[in-house]
Amino acid sequence: MIYTYMERKCLKMFRGYFILGVILFLGSNLYSQDFKIVPTSRLLVDGATYLGEENVELTDGVSIRDFRMGLKATYSSFFLKADVSFANNKVSLKDIYGQYNVNNHSFLRIGHFTVPFGLQSAYGTAHKQFMAEPSSNIYQVGRRVGVMHSVWNKRLWLSYGIFADLKSISESTDVSGSQGYNLAQRFTYKPINTDEHLLQLGFSMNHIKAEAPGKDHPKSFNYKTGYLTVVDKTKAINAVVDHARYENKYTVELAGIYKSVAIESQYYWSNIKRRELPSFNSDGFYVVAKGILLNRSDYKYNSQTAGINHPSSKNALELAIGYSMVNMNSNKAAIYGGRMDDISIGLAFYLNKYITFRTNYSYITVKPGAGDPKKTVNALQVRAQYYF
Numbered sequence: 037m038i039y040t041y042m043e044r045k046c047l048k049m050f051r052g053y054f055i056l057g058v059i060l061f062l063g064s065n066l067y068s069q070d071f072k073i074v075p076t077s078r079l080l081v082d083g084a085t086y087l088g089e090e091n092v093e094l095t096d097g098v099s100i101r102d103f104r105m106g107l108k109a110t111y112s113s114f115f116l117k118a119d120v121s122f123a124n125n126k127v128s129l130k131d132i133y134g135q136y137n138v139n140n141h142s143f144l145r146i147g148h149f150t151v152p153f154g155l156q157s158a159y160g161t162a163h164k165q166f167m168a169e170p171s172s173n174i175y176q177v178g179r180r181v182g183v184m185h186s187v188w189n190k191r192l193w194l195s196y197g198i199f200a201d202l203k204s205i206s207e208s209t210d211v212s213g214s215q216g217y218n219l220a221q222r223f224t225y226k227p228i229n230t231d232e233h234l235l236q237l238g239f240s241m242n243h244i245k246a247e248a249p250g251k252d253h254p255k256s257f258n259y260k261t262g263y264l265t266v267v268d269k270t271k272a273i274n275a276v277v278d279h280a281r282y283e284n285k286y287t288v289e290l291a292g293i294y295k296s297v298a299i300e301s302q303y304y305w306s307n308i309k310r311r312e313l314p315s316f317n318s319d320g321f322y323v324v325a326k327g328i329l330l331n332r333s334d335y336k337y338n339s340q341t342a343g344i345n346h347p348s349s350k351n352a353l354e355l356a357i358g359y360s361m362v363n364m365n366s367n368k369a370a371i372y373g374g375r376m377d378d379i380s381i382g383l384a385f386y387l388n389k390y391i392t393f394r395t396n397y398s399y400i401t402v403k404p405g406a407g408d409p410k411k412t413v414n415a416l417q418v419r420a421q422y423y424f
Contacts, residue, residue, distance in 0.1 A: 073109045076119070078102060078162055079422045084267035087414040092402075094268040094413060101266050101419070102161055104130060113137045129205060130179065142187040143340075145197075148205055151177040152184065152195040152222035154240045154287040154302050158343030162423045165300065165324045166382045167396045168264040170360035171272075172320030175259075175285055175304045177218060177242060181205055184220075186340075190229055193238075193342040196221040201247045216245040216255075224289070224342050234293035234337050234344075239286070246280035246308075256280050257308055259318070259364055263413050264378060264398050272402045272411070275364035275373025277316045281309045291344060293335045296328040298344050304362075316369040320362035329353045347386050354384045365405045372405020394419040 080101035086094040106119035115137060119130035133147025150157050156164075156173045169176070182199030201216035224238035246255035260274040285306035292299045301323040308316040328335075333349035347354055358380045364373030380398040387393065395418045402411040 071109075071111045073107055076104075076106045076108055077422070077424050078104045080162060081420045082167065082265070082267055082417060083419075084265050084415060084417040086263075086265075086268065087416065088412070089414075090412040091409045092263075092270065092411040092413060094263060094265075094270055094415075097267045099267045100124075101167075106130075115143075138187075141189055142185070144183070144185050146183045148179055148181050149184070150179050151182070151199055151218060151220045151242070152186075152197065152240065153177060153220060153242055153285075154222065154304070155238065155289040155291055155300055155343060156302065157222065157240075158338070158341040162392075162421055163346060165326060165356045165358060166264075166380050166398075167394055167417050167419050168266075168398075170302075170322035170324070170358065171261055171264065171376045171378055171400075172302070172304055172322045172360045172362040174261045174273075174362050174364075175287065175306060175320060177220070177244070178202075179205075180218060182218070182220075188339055188342070191226050193224040193226075193339070194222070195342075201245075203247065216247040218245075219243040222342070229337065232293070232295050232334055234291065234335075236289070236291040236337075236342065238289040238291075238342070240289070242283070242285050244283045244285070246282055254278060257283060257316075259373060261362075261376070263400055263415060264380070264396075265415055265417060267417070272400070273362070273364050273374035273376050273404075275316075275318070275371055277308050277310065277369070277371060279311045279313050281311055283308045293337065293344060295334045296332045296347075298326050298335045300324045300326075300344065310369070314369045316366050316371055318362070318364050318366060318373075320360070322358060322360035324356055324358035326354055326356035329355055346384075346392075348389075350386070350388050352386045354386070356380075356382045356384070358382075365403075374402050374404040376400065376402045390422060390424050392419075392421040392423070394421065 082101045083098045085096045102123050104119050104121045109116040115135040117131050121128045133149045135145045137143045180199035184197030186195040199218040220242050222240040226236045228235040248255045257277040257280050262269050263272050287302050287304045290301045304320040306318050328347050330353035331349045331351045336345045338345050361377045363375040378398050378400040382396040385393045398415045400413045
């Protein structure tokens with residue numbers, strides 16, 4: 037039987053839902069003292085309007101930012117997590133990994149998950165300070181297939197691992213060609229760590245072998261990001277670094293807690309080595325201050341991820357103010373991807389641990405290279421978020 041393209045898409049979607057439904061059904065009925073499966077889900081719905089754009093046109097609208105279903109399974113010292121996303125009318129794999137908990141302060145993880153690189157790698161999509169991550173977090177590698185070991189105590193936290201390139205989850209090597217790899221490390225030190233106060237300093241490094249867009253294609257790196265919104269995905273900056281060999285990138289981080297007030301910051305620097313061409317250097321920075329305005333409770337440190345948890349009290353109202361910058365212009369390499377600056381203000385209302393409502397305002401400026409005019413955008417966004 038011959039199916040049309042849309043029929044094949046629908047069949048694939050149906051198979052994905054059916055298989056996941058069977059897994060969740062079995063998981064909800066399997067329970068013992070040593071073995072437990074818990075279903076998980078999340079839904080993020082965004083709306084956005086763009087005011088006073090200059091030299092760029094963005095279209096107002098709504099979007100399902102994320103819709104996931106999955107499971108978490110535990111048995112003795114073993115842990116399994118599986119998340120499947122159905123956003124944007126397609127099925128994609130998110131966190132798919134197995135983990136062995138060596139003890140209460142160490143674990144070994146294997147599978148598809150976020151590469152450790154600075155403070156932002158401690159947070160998922162639903163747990164960022166704003167509706168979008170800082171523009172400077174363009175340097176975050178994201179999820180890859182790999183193995184990672186993490187260990188910590190009251191003062192120190194260390195995570196390191198090795199990962200395959202981005203296409204390893206979707207393409208075989210006869211299609212992708214030679215695969216790249218990523219060596220990753222994140223280290224933090226906490227000179228102050230009490231129930232009410234925290235000061236954390238950190239350093240991360242990634243060494244990444246360049247990847248090819250396909251077999252027999254030259255290797256390159258491509259850095260691009262939009263205007264801090266998923267409703268309109270127009271690209272704000274885009275730097276393609278061709279003839280690439282490898283990249284070394286670094287970030288230093290700072291996190292602090294004083295009762296119901298917190299601050300987070302990172303500086304990024306990247307150096308891409310190229311074949312018989314000048315290197316491409318770029319950098320970025322962000323700082324965010326946040327505080328709980330209503331139904332105050334103290335921010336709590338997450339020792340397993342080395343990040344700061346969301347407010348724990350019901351009906352909590354949080355205010356966040358931040359600045360971010362990323363510069364993808366390099367005179368030395370003659371590559372001009374653009375510079376982006378943004379100032380953001382956000383309110384988050386945590387109805388309970390499952391439901392959150394957010395609103396963000398961002399003033400964004402983009403300065404392209406090669407004499408192109410400056411672009412500005414005022415973005416006002418809202419989000420309804422369910423997370424279980």
